[in-house]
Amino acid sequence: MKFIKCKELKDKNTDLKFGRNFTDYMFMMTYHDGEWDYRNACIKPYEPFVLDPSTSVFHYGQAVFEGLKAYKNDKGEVRIFRSMDNMNRMLESCWRVCIPAFDTEVVHNALVELVKLEKDWIPTAEGTSLYIRPFIIATDPALGVHAAKNYILAIILSPVGAYYAHGFDPVSLYVEEHYKRACKGGTGHHKVAVNYAASILASEEAAKRGYDQTLWLDAQENKYMEEVGSMNIFFVINGVVVTPALGGSILPGITRRSTVELLMSRGYKVEERKVSVDEVINASLDGSLTEIFGTGTAAVVSPVGKFGYKGRDYVVGDGNMGKITKYVYDELTGIQTGKKPDEFGWVERLV
16 A cells, blocks of 8 residues: 655644544545556545546435544553444445445555554544544546446544534434435435435424434334434333334444444343334333433434424433433443453454
């Protein structure tokens, strides 16, 4: 792998607002002439792409991406969490939108080398990390709805604090009645760019109503909870942790999977099944709904204090973070940072 050195390095004392500032270097590899060009793949200075106005990704959205994090603890260890799972999920996303498969080991190794190079950018305060964004875009300089023949695969890094402006305080969700994020047979099961474009309008309208995020219902019956814009969702009903079952329209979150595996290993009862909005409302009214929380790479775990549906708000528990939510957060972040033992083998130590 080639390396191109920066002429001038940036100031690392930067704002940690999520996704606003980026490190000195990036990784880049191209696909052309029917193959990924591993020989000329390189770590190079972070800089803009130069793309033709007709570049196919601008017009047809053929793009996939991933998100994961690197952490540095008080011992100076640099740690990444389940990174090969992200590589494998990105490979599956490529299949769904006809992007050529890449060698996951090669790209994973490049990711590791990039993070090691940029380790001094990793913040160490509580709740901070280095966000890692691998992505692939189609770069054919031509119009026409078909799979492209040229692509860029890149990895960029951003030092970040909390995903939500109010940190770890409970968030509010608006259960969306009209718009749909995804349906079975569509692209909801994969991390492709078009899913997020389709969610923006509903998210903007939820924000105007005073909510932090949209909670989506299924496209077929408009009655079953699916996921939040940036998170998978969990409900604690009668002491049972319930999360919507994956069925082709819900992203198989890596933090979601980790949460299920963690809780089951600790003896909690976890159910992956359909969860209707009516069930959640009734559980809220009779007091059996004690917690709701979301999971995702960006926020790790987010407690939910209330949700709104058809003009009415429902407070979750006492409106504060619940015991199971805090337990999951403490355990996952503890494993990620090394404060707790990694009995699952989820963490890769880089330095």
